[in-house]
Amino acid sequence: xxxxxxxxxxxxxxxxxxxxxxxxxxxxxxxxxxxxxxxxxxxxxxxxxxxxxxxxxxxxxxxxxxxxxxxxxxxxxxxxxxxxxxxxxxxxxxxxxxxxxxxxxxxxxxxxxxxxxxxxxxxxxxxxxxxxxxxxxxxxxxxxxxxxxxxxxxxxxxxxxxxxxxxxxxxxxxxxxxxxxxxxxxxxxxxxxxxxxxxxxxxxxxxxxxxxxxxxxxxxxxxxxxxxxxxxxxxxxxxxxxxxxxxxxxxxxxxxxxxxxxxxxxxxx
Ligand code: PGA
Numbered sequence: 001x002x003x004x005x006x007x008x009x010x011x012x013x014x015x016x017x018x019x020x021x022x023x024x025x026x027x028x029x030x031x032x033x034x035x036x037x038x039x040x041x042x043x044x045x046x047x048x049x050x051x052x053x054x055x056x057x058x059x060x061x062x063x064x065x066x067x068x069x070x071x072x073x074x075x076x077x078x079x080x081x082x083x084x085x086x087x088x089x090x091x092x093x094x095x096x097x098x099x100x101x102x103x104x105x106x107x108x109x110x111x112x113x114x115x116x117x118x119x120x121x122x123x124x125x126x127x128x129x130x131x132x133x134x135x136x137x138x139x140x141x142x143x144x145x146x147x148x149x150x151x152x153x154x155x156x157x158x159x160x161x162x163x164x165x166x167x168x169x170x171x172x173x174x175x176x177x178x179x180x181x182x183x184x185x186x187x188x189x190x191x192x193x194x195x196x197x198x199x200x201x202x203x204x205x206x207x208x209x210x211x212x213x214x215x216x217x218x219x220x221x222x223x224x225x226x227x228x229x230x231x232x233x234x235x236x237x238x239x240x241x242x243x244x245x246x247x248x249x250x251x252x253x254x255x256x257x258x259x260x261x262x263x264x265x266x267x268x269x
Pocket of ligand 1: 009181185186187188225226227228246247248249250
């Protein structure tokens, strides 16, 4: 069985106190939940991640470590630089993220592709830098509305994966998590239907299989992102190739994020 993940992408939100309260609230809820018979045994393979702004990484890692749920809770950054160090004012290196104790980094989010002009090639370099620092990569892909309207979403997403990831050797690919996030669904309230998500995730699994073979492709979690919330998470996670979610707005509220995490942890019942 492959790992399933719910990752909260906080983006550029929350004060230090709000960040603390969110992690404390979610931590307390999950600590209680895992001690109930409500969860299937294989929930132990699944992970709930907080991805705060990098200025909070050390604080969140410390808090998560104190919660002592090592297999369940983890921390990720939202971006890293491609270089190991140097004169890049304002940037953060993958190694520096790893040194906070965080284990993951989001790469290729559509907001960074749009506002920071991150190309396929830059994202390939960032992925390599992250893997070299022993971080797992949550690699984002997804099409804009005009591409979906032209029914070219599969080619679009396939190209994003091929161009940025498919030079990686098989062992490196096992450290990758894919997040399919249709741009028209991000922050809009217009969620992809379970069927739309399901068919894209099945396409992504096939695309990975064509390049890396079935065994490797079957190990790679493929998350859905884009207006995933407490109401629709369970029906999205019920799709056979949807292995969890990358959650923006709904990850900032304790009850919403807890409900989404619970939907994941109970999705194999
Ligand atoms: P959203 O954002 O859940 O607010 O749509 C998802 C994301 O951008 O990762």
